[in-house]
Amino acid sequence: MRRFADYGKLSGRQLEQMQAGAGGRVDPDDPERQKRDPFDFALWRAAKPGEPAWESPWGLGRPGWHIECSAMIRARLGETIDIHGGGGDLVFPHHENEIAQSEVLTGKPLANYWLHNGMVTVNGEKMSKSLGNFTTIQDLLEGQWSEYPQPIDPMAIRLFVLQAHYRKPLDFTKHAMIAAEKG
DSSP, X not given: OTTOTTTTTTTOOOGGGSOTTTTSOOOTTOGGGXXXXXXXXXXXXXXXXXXXXXXXXXXXXXXXXXXXXXXXXXXXXXXXXXXXXXXXXXXXXXXXXXXXXXXXXXXXXXXXXXXXXXXXXXXXXXXXXXTTOOOOHHHXXXXXXXXXXXXXXXXXXXXXXXXXOTTSOEXXXXXXXXXXXXX
């Protein structure tokens, strides 16, 4: 990362303000977990039991998360795409790392425009399957949402979603859905 002068241009972060090795993947006592520079990110990850893996000059493993996305973009869409988007939680480090590896390779911008949306929350907590607070539009329409177990009019859902700015969190609450239905 240090050799890419524009690292941090999307997030506004500077290397001097970051903690090297904060992700816990740098261990000075283990040669297998050492990097040339603690700020560097993985382009290739060693295989773990049960994970998909491929043979490579670096051993059995798989591409790092950031390189997967950069490779898919370049293979299917070209060196520069018009719009790249994702959740606000991907700006750093994921999109910064995609920019660094792609732009070092091509000398061209990865994307002309970046759009990052806010997270969907339920009662102020990030919606996720692992937390058990995940719901779908279909669940809302069929009255299968535990917070509000009655069918919700599709127009009320549309109104609810349109009331929030795309970069701000969208908080599903019983009260918000009742207000959207009344609206």
